[in-house]
């Protein structure tokens with residue numbers, strides 16, 4: 001059994017941790033062959049930013065730290081018990097920015113990554129080294145950046161002269177708390193980006209593709225924008241099953257609502273499903289959203305969608321596996337995409 005998940009940061013990482021636990025509790029369950037399931041996580045790199053000369057990949061690191069047991073559980077990102085001596089010293093030297101929190105332990109990751117990138121390793125190769133540090137192979141998990149090509153999500157916001165300017169996604173999200181009205185998201189480098197080695201193969205040859213409850217615009221949306229990824233999802237034989245990141249029309253955390261608005265997409269579980277309608281075969285929503293109209297003939301299952309803790313995420317992942325197990329490959333996708341069958 002091969003499962004491929006497309007992941008952003010906190011929401012994706014927490015769900016994937018639950019998925020690892022659910023699979024460990026019932027090894028080979030979906031196939032009954034007793035072989036341990038291999039899980040490939042394709043991570044968003046649009047959030048990546050260069051700070052203090054260091055390459056920071058927040059979403060990949062959230063996955064690494066969460067699966068490896070080193071994450072700050074309250075934040076959902078960064079290292080547990082971290083200190084902030086280095087950034088404080090830099091601030092005294094007048095070196096910023098100060099609005100992006102990087103703890104001292106966390107910084108070791110960025111120093112190592114930047115060193116290895118400077119030595120000519122690809123981001124995939126660097127991520128593989130970091131994944132070994134965090135014990136991902138022992139969990140049966142492979143973490144792939146969606147692309148080795150540097151890409152950066154930018155947000156178009158108003159400027160002081162009544163025009164517009166583009167700022168880095170992190171400046172909009174972290175510094176401004178997503179309060180500046182966004183008119184568009186652009187991704188520098190995306191058109192020239194190629195999927196990292198193994199990404200398309202992991203989607204095409206999977207037995208199941210999972211969309212965790214990640215931000216549909218700036219996490220999943222960026223992954224889908226890397227040339228070839230969306231076509232691989234449309235073409236895979238595997239069922240593609242997702243979890244809504246919105247409950248009752250609101251993000252559980254973060255600013256997904258502020259990301260959907262510029263796209264003109266309804267801030268709802270149904271609105272997000274519509275973004276995936278060309279490849280989605282099954283959709284888990286919260287009880288609160290059970291009654292909404294979803295894309296025609298899309299199998300929708302309602303449950304408690306809140307991941308309060310690891311057992312809660314494990315339960316949710318188990319329900320996703322159950323939903324997927326009841327689908328025939330491509331069923332919903334054909335129904336949504338092609339309309340009535342030819343006579």
Ligand code: GDP
Pocket residue numbers: 007008009010011012013059062213214215216218219220243244245246247250251252253254255256305306307308
């Ligand atoms: P980020 O990169 O750290 O912003 O993380 P992701 O893109 O992976 O996930 C962010 C999304 O996860 C947000 O839109 C949240 O609403 C969603 N999310 C966080 N916790 C939960 C949860 O417990 N249940 C569900 N359904 N969604 C969640």
Ligand code: CA
Pocket residue numbers: 008009010047058059218219
């Ligand atoms: Ca992110």
